[in-house]
């Protein structure tokens with residue numbers, strides 16, 4: 388390389404010699420909705436020390452004495468409701484995004500889909516990219532907000548896989564993208580589509596929950612009190628998952644021009660008896676119904692693809708609960724899935740990385 392290229396900004400930047408690998412990673416899903424496959428998936432997922440962050444022996448006992456025998460059959464039943472003839476929506480959308488993103492990025496990039504748990508594995512994806520002599524790899528966890536249990540776990544797995552490679556290409560991680568304009572616009576457009584069809588009394592933004600202790604562990608500034616501290620996203624709470632969820636909501640609310648007092652943030656899917664971040668969605672819904680709210684538009688902005696957590700939990704279970712408590716109309720806003728705007732968001736993130 389001649390030194391002029393390094394010092395003279397008017398000269399074109401040299402292109403990297405090789406292609407860029409793009410590993411897009413979602414959480415994972417069982418191979419089939421059968422009880423053994425769901426059990427295998429839950430075992431791998433919940434044995435992750437970033438997901439259930441308790442001592443190894445306690446985790447092992449919890450998974451093998453409670454989750455595997457009791458939870459797996461229940462979850463399998465719900466997965467059967469979710470399953471389509473082509474398979475699990477999370478994986479189908481992942482495969483479609485992989486193809487569409489490859490097409491828009493062109494020949495300078497190689498896009499591979501991986502799942503943090505089950506298949507296709509991060510290990511296989513990275514080993515395939517390794518064979519291509521790439522100049523760099525960009526890892527895009529499909530989680531808009533950073534959490535140790537999601538994005539953090541993907542980083543850890545990637546680092547475990549590459550740590551013994553003789554040649555390490557440059558590896559970049561997309562830490563979060565809750566404020567990416569196309570991500571926000573994608574959900575705002577979907578929301579506006581429903582708002583044009585009818586009036587809604589209230590808007591619920593239901594995010595996947597995490598145990599409070601997982602936020603406390605990462606709160607090096609000792610800032611978080613699980614309350615109004617999440618009213619801004621600032622340098623002290625920038626890594627707090629709860630604060631990022633509130634920030635996501637503020638961006639969506641601004642885009643859709645929803646008035647203050649007409650929306651609520653809540654957290655779903657808690658597991659176990661320890662406190663998870665609040666308010667809990669299943670406690671909020673009866674409260675809303677009691678206040679006379681009759682129609683709700685519900686968003687699931689912790690996910691970029693529809694899955695058990697959106698379609699079944701928010702779209703069906705919370706709808707039933709709302710109607711049982713006196714509500715009349717509950718509508719889930721679908722996820723970005725493989726929409727053009729989500730592909731544009733990904734293309735932009737990858738190119739800017």
Ligand SMILES: C=CC1=C(C)c2cc3[nH]c(cc4nc(cc5[nH]c(cc1n2)c(C)c5CCC(=O)O)C(CCC(=O)O)=C4C)c(C)c3C=C
Pocket residue numbers: 414415416417429437438439458462475477530534536537595596597598601656658689690693694695696
């Ligand atoms: C936003 C990303 C996610 C975080 C953070 C997360 C944390 C987390 N999850 C559990 C327990 C379960 N989650 C389950 C399903 C599930 N979770 C996510 C994403 C996050 N989880 C997704 C995308 C899915 C759906 C996958 C699909 O196949 O559709 C399940 C399985 C379903 C069930 O039995 O209810 C469990 C269990 C914990 C403990 C946790 C801790 C931080």
Ligand SMILES: [Fe+2]
Pocket residue numbers: 595656
């Ligand atoms: Fe989860």
Ligand SMILES: [Fe+2]
Pocket residue numbers: 610611612613614616617624627629630
């Ligand atoms: Fe916080």
